[in-house]
Amino acid sequence: MAQLITALLVPFDEQGKLMEESLRQVVEYNITENKVDGLYVGGSTGENFMLDTTTKKNIFKIVKEVAEDRIELIAQVGSLNIYEAKELAAYVVNELGYQKISSVTPFYYKFDFEEIKNYYFEIVKDVEAELIVYSIPALTGVNFSEDQFGELFENPKITGVKYTAGDFYLMERLRSRFPDKLMYSGFDEMLLPAAAVGIDGAIGSTFNVNAKRARQILTAVEGNDLATARKVQAETNDLIQKILANGLYNTLKLMLTEKGIDMGYCHLPMKHYTNEQVEVAQELVKEYM
Numbered sequence: 001m002a003q004l005i006t007a008l009l010v011p012f013d014e015q016g017k018l019m020e021e022s023l024r025q026v027v028e029y030n031i032t033e034n035k036v037d038g039l040y041v042g043g044s045t046g047e048n049f050m051l052d053t054t055t056k057k058n059i060f061k062i063v064k065e066v067a068e069d070r071i072e073l074i075a076q077v078g079s080l081n082i083y084e085a086k087e088l089a090a091y092v093v094n095e096l097g098y099q100k101i102s103s104v105t106p107f108y109y110k111f112d113f114e115e116i117k118n119y120y121f122e123i124v125k126d127v128e129a130e131l132i133v134y135s136i137p138a139l140t141g142v143n144f145s146e147d148q149f150g151e152l153f154e155n156p157k158i159t160g161v162k163y164t165a166g167d168f169y170l171m172e173r174l175r176s177r178f179p180d181k182l183m184y185s186g187f188d189e190m191l192l193p194a195a196a197v198g199i200d201g202a203i204g205s206t207f208n209v210n211a212k213r214a215r216q217i218l219t220a221v222e223g224n225d226l227a228t229a230r231k232v233q234a235e236t237n238d239l240i241q242k243i244l245a246n247g248l249y250n251t252l253k254l255m256l257t258e259k260g261i262d263m264g265y266c267h268l269p270m271k272h273y274t275n276e277q278v279e280v281a282q283e284l285v286k287e288y289m
């Protein structure tokens with residue numbers, strides 16, 4: 001069965017400070033209520049790229065303290081500052097015991113493929129852990145070809161990809177050519193087609209509030225029950241469409257707040273929510289959770 005892995009939301013107060021107790025609660029909620037197989041910590045959903053190194057380390061530490069070894073943890077350590085990425089990798093692996101790390105492709109500057117390959121090989125060089133390449137071309141502008149994925153996968157420590165893209169032809173080519181590498185899908189609204197290609201897992205932000213339907217989709221596809229998979233994906237996409245229209249991370253946080261976990265605010269420069277957003281989130285909880 002493909003793994004269901006929540007891309008973890010991180011609660012911040014109005015001043016942008018980490019809300020530690022709420023973080024503990026949202027980790028526990030994902031384990032005991034959502035019953036997910038793992039957490040992806042420090043990704044886009046965790047608003048990671050706006051945080052300082054100390055806060056990133058604190059988040060990795062708290063998540064591990066709460067989750068212990070009950071579920072799989074993947075630490076996203078990627079950073080435009082490669083030395084920070086290496087420091088975070090060493091910290092999570094050597095001091096906290098994470099077994100998998102992940103790293104976004106370096107962004108902003110137009111790095112060529114050799115530079116990106118060096119970045120990944122450098123990050124894994126000194127740590128005993130598997131690394132999952134985080135490919136999200138819509139946000140980074142970095143598109144790998146099939147052969148370029150192949151070059152990255154030649155490093156035995158690079159064991160898979162978190163594929164957040166809608167190119168299912170490339171996804172299928174990678175799946176067929178690298179059957180021993182892990183393929184995690186990243187777009188929750190395309191979970192059904194990704195599951196049909198044959199993923200090892202799905203990593204998504206909306207699993208914080210919609211894990212049960214996501215699990216039903218994976219189970220239905222694996223049981224060749226396409227009618228159920230389509231029905232549940234359609235319900236899921238009705239929800240995701242409304243979440244996106246209301247502001248993705250604000251709405252996910254507000255929905256969990258409505259469920260009793262105070263998730264605070266998004267980190268500036270992301271907007272703080274409005275009263276209208278709160279009302280929509282409350283309605284979504286009533287209708288879908």
Ligand code: NGF
Pocket residue numbers: 007008040042043044045046139164185186187188189203204205206240248
């Ligand atoms: O939030 C984004 C940005 N993508 C996530 C997920 O791929 C990111 C996806 O779940 C992630 O895993 C992480 O790094 O935190 C979407 O939020 C969802 O499909 C709604 O579009 O694109």
